[in-house]
Amino acid sequence: MALIQARGLSKTFGNKAAVRGLSFDVVPGSVTGFLGPNGAGKSTTMRLMLGLDNGEGVTTYDGVAYRDLKQPLRHVGSVLDAKPFHPTRKAVNHLRMLAISNDIPTTRVTDVINIVGLGDVANAKPKTFSLGMGQRLGIATALLGDPSTLILDEPANGLDPQGVHWLRNMLKTLAAQGRSIFVSSHLLSEMALMADHLVVVGRGMLIASGKMSDFISTSARNAVVIRVDNPELMTRELRARNAAVVTEPDGKLAVTGMDSDAVGNLAHELGVRIFELSNRQATLEEAFLDATGASEEFRASMGFGAQQPGLGGPGFGGPMAGAPPGYGAPPPGYGPSAGYGAPPGYGSPPGYGPTQGYGAPSPGYGPAPGYGAPPNQPPAQHASQDGDDNR
Amino acid sequence: MTGALKYEWVRIRTIASSYWMSGLAIGLSAATALLIALFSSAGDIEELNIVQFTSWVVTAGASFPLIPVLAAPFFATMGAMAMGHEYRYGTNKATLTALPDRVAVYAAKVIILVGWVTAAVAAILLLDLAMAWLFMSNPTLSSDAIRPVVNYWGYCVGFALAGLSLSAVFRNQTGAIVAVLVWPYVIEPIIYGVLGAIGSSSDAGIIRLTNLLPSSAGRRSIFDPYELAGFGGAIDTWGVGASTLVFWVGVLIVVGAGVASFINRDA
Numbered sequence: 001m002a003l004i005q006a007r008g009l010s011k012t013f014g015n016k017a018a019v020r021g022l023s024f025d026v027v028p029g030s031v032t033g034f035l036g037p038n039g040a041g042k043s044t045t046m047r048l049m050l051g052l053d054n055g056e057g058v059t060t061y062d063g064v065a066y067r068d069l070k071q072p073l074r075h076v077g078s079v080l081d082a083k084p085f086h087p088t089r090k091a092v093n094h095l096r097m098l099a100i101s102n103d104i105p106t107t108r109v110t111d112v113i114n115i116v117g118l119g120d121v122a123n124a125k126p127k128t129f130s131l132g133m134g135q136r137l138g139i140a141t142a143l144l145g146d147p148s149t150l151i152l153d154e155p156a157n158g159l160d161p162q163g164v165h166w167l168r169n170m171l172k173t174l175a176a177q178g179r180s181i182f183v184s185s186h187l188l189s190e191m192a193l194m195a196d197h198l199v200v201v202g203r204g205m206l207i208a209s210g211k212m213s214d215f216i217s218t219s220a221r222n223a224v225v226i227r228v229d230n231p232e233l234m235t236r237e238l239r240a241r242n243a244a245v246v247t248e249p250d251g252k253l254a255v256t257g258m259d260s261d262a263v264g265n266l267a268h269e270l271g272v273r274i275f276e277l278s279n280r281q282a283t284l285e286e287a288f289l290d291a292t293g294a295s296e297e298f299r300a301s302m303g304f305g306a307q308q309p310g311l312g313g314p315g316f317g318g319p320m321a322g323a324p325p326g327y328g329a330p331p332p333g334y335g336p337s338a339g340y341g342a343p344p345g346y347g348s349p350p351g352y353g354p355t356q357g358y359g360a361p362s363p364g365y366g367p368a369p370g371y372g373a374p375p376n377q378p379p380a381q382h383a384s385q386d387g388d389d390n391r
Numbered sequence: 392m393t394g395a396l397k398y399e400w401v402r403i404r405t406i407a408s409s410y411w412m413s414g415l416a417i418g419l420s421a422a423t424a425l426l427i428a429l430f431s432s433a434g435d436i437e438e439l440n441i442v443q444f445t446s447w448v449v450t451a452g453a454s455f456p457l458i459p460v461l462a463a464p465f466f467a468t469m470g471a472m473a474m475g476h477e478y479r480y481g482t483n484k485a486t487l488t489a490l491p492d493r494v495a496v497y498a499a500k501v502i503i504l505v506g507w508v509t510a511a512v513a514a515i516l517l518l519d520l521a522m523a524w525l526f527m528s529n530p531t532l533s534s535d536a537i538r539p540v541v542n543y544w545g546y547c548v549g550f551a552l553a554g555l556s557l558s559a560v561f562r563n564q565t566g567a568i569v570a571v572l573v574w575p576y577v578i579e580p581i582i583y584g585v586l587g588a589i590g591s592s593s594d595a596g597i598i599r600l601t602n603l604l605p606s607s608a609g610r611r612s613i614f615d616p617y618e619l620a621g622f623g624g625a626i627d628t629w630g631v632g633a634s635t636l637v638f639w640v641g642v643l644i645v646v647g648a649g650v651a652s653f654i655n656r657d658a
């Protein structure tokens with residue numbers, strides 16, 4: 001069991017609408033990223049999904065509402081806060097307490113502690129834990145019941161690069177086993193590597209939901225970039241055929257709304273000489289910034305928009321204009337993949353475990369020599385990691 | 392419900408404060424019982440008084456009006472922590488995702504807390520009895536001591552439940568501890584003083600309203616019969632039955648508010 005269906009989720013704090021009529025699906029076998037600017041309502045949505053906040057709408061897990069799940073930890077694991085435990089209750093006791101509430105055998109407590117790499121500090125008091133260690137304990141609680149669904153609010157917050165890498169691999173492995181993983185994060189490059197589906201919100205409303213590749217392909221940053229001998233003629237004729245054209249600072253033309261074959265053919269018909277033609281693929285970050293630009297609630301005075309030259313060309317509409325066409329409903333024919341099911345027993349599923357070489361953060365644990373951002377983790381990510389403190 | 396009980400049973404046993412609070416309650420009470428026992432054997436006490444003295448020793452002084460129920464603040468604090476910790480450290484979301492049935496969670500907290508406090512009060516009474524038998528010259532336990540002892544237990548349980556429920560109402564542990572301690576020791580005495588002043592100057596009947604102060608009523612329900620007799624008269628104090636009732640109505644109002652808050656509000 002793992003299909004999550006959220007329908008009409010709404011929540012108002014005082015007169016502030018935090019979540020407005022959100023509906024989306026999270027399908028088994030996928031990591032679904034939950035994106036949105038600060039204050040967009042991601043955490044509130046997750047609390048609504050888990051029956052913690054009173055609001056409108058229903059969320060079902062294979063048809064059953066959270067409050068009606070018997071022993072819910074065996075179905076849905078969640079992490080909502082960075083340090084959700086008593087500072088002087090030993091980590092192992094914290095887990096035992098939650099495990100026993102759902103009749104989960106205590107041997108599983110040892111398993112999950114080792115899975116998250118806290119084996120050496122199992123008997124330590126969490127008040128001594130760093131942010132990342134606390135986050136690992138939170139992840140351990142989510143894994144306790146070997147659930148088929150995980151709902152994680154910024155689980156990578158505070159994790160070191162090895163931890164982020166470990167988390168990504170673990171979530172992908174769990175998803176590949178047929179589970180549903182719903183995870184929010186502001187680490188977009190991380191999300192790009194991890195998620196295959198997205199739910200994007202802004203100001204409490206749905207901006208997009210569906211496959212990540214579809215989301216990115218709607219970005220205005222996807223373009224056919226050409227350098228030609230007669231840009232004026234080319235621009236005029238392209239626009240006459242409803243393509244959007246932006247002249248870039250270096251004189252190249254960025255064409256959207258027409259594929260590269262069509263652009264090449266048109267140039268040929270017009271007798272325009274092409275010196276360069278390439279397809280430019282937007283990154284998730286670019287697509288996200290495009291889509292949420294207008295719904296960013298807490299805009300910094302030196303906004304990142306200024307650092308994005310070329311953004312906002314013709315065809316770049318505010319997201320509130322509506323979800324991109326064809327977006328919304330999950331692809332038809334979707335369903336649990338064959339052979340899907342929680343692995344029998346309580347052993348840790350094969351293929352995931354603490355990253356090789358990661359021990360418990362011992363005193364004096366620090367960057368290894370030559371330690372730096374692993375490939376796939378541009379430095380920018382670390383900068384943003386500090387900023388998205390999950391309250 | 393069994394899941395919630397198991398959870399709460401592990402919860403209460405895995406924090407040091409449970410043992411600290413119970414230990415202090417037991418230790419302080421036993422020490423007081425010891426002092427009264429030693430005092431009684433030092434002096435020359437008439438037969439009537441030895442019955443009274445014995446009842447004071449077994450209730451750690453609580454059946455004597457001038458000695459407060461020393462254990463109650465500790466149990467009240469434990470109660471406030473039973474729910475207050477959840478808010479203070481944000482574990483309430485983890486708890487309620489594991490146990491979405493909030494009524495069961497609240498009920499489990501009440502049941503385990505009452506059981507724990509009952510065990511601790513039993514320990515106090517046993518130690519008090521030991522003090523009486525070891526250090527009084529001829530301790531004499533009469534059936535007059537039964538009602539003070541039972542209400543002593545009820546007073547401790549009531550304060551623990553009030554602490555628990557206030558932390559659910561305030562969603563704040565410190566606020567709950569302050570409230571549950573300030574009410575009996577500050578607020579009610581002030582109301583007593585104000586009503587007394589009004590009563591002596593103008594309307595003597597108004598002082599009867601003090602009968603409705605739940606903490607004072609609970610306190611009176613523990614007094615031994617001789618003290619209680621002396622206590623009434625002048626201000627028309629209600630009897631033990633009515634006082635016990637007032638105490639429990641007060642406790643139940645707070646518990647009701649706590650349950651309503653816990654069940655209906657956002658986690």
Ligand SMILES: Nc1ncnc2c1ncn2[C@@H]1O[C@H](COP(=O)(O)OP(=O)(O)OP(=O)(O)O)[C@@H](O)[C@H]1O
Pocket residue numbers: 013016017018036037038039040041042043044045390391
């Ligand atoms: N308990 C609360 N009381 C009042 N307002 C709240 C509460 N929780 C959230 N809000 C408001 O609801 C909106 C959505 O908040 P939420 O925490 O869900 O956003 P988010 O998408 O998780 O943001 P972030 O990326 O910063 O974590 C915000 O405007 C916030 O101020």
Ligand SMILES: [Mg+2]
Pocket residue numbers: 042043044153390391
């Ligand atoms: Mg959030």
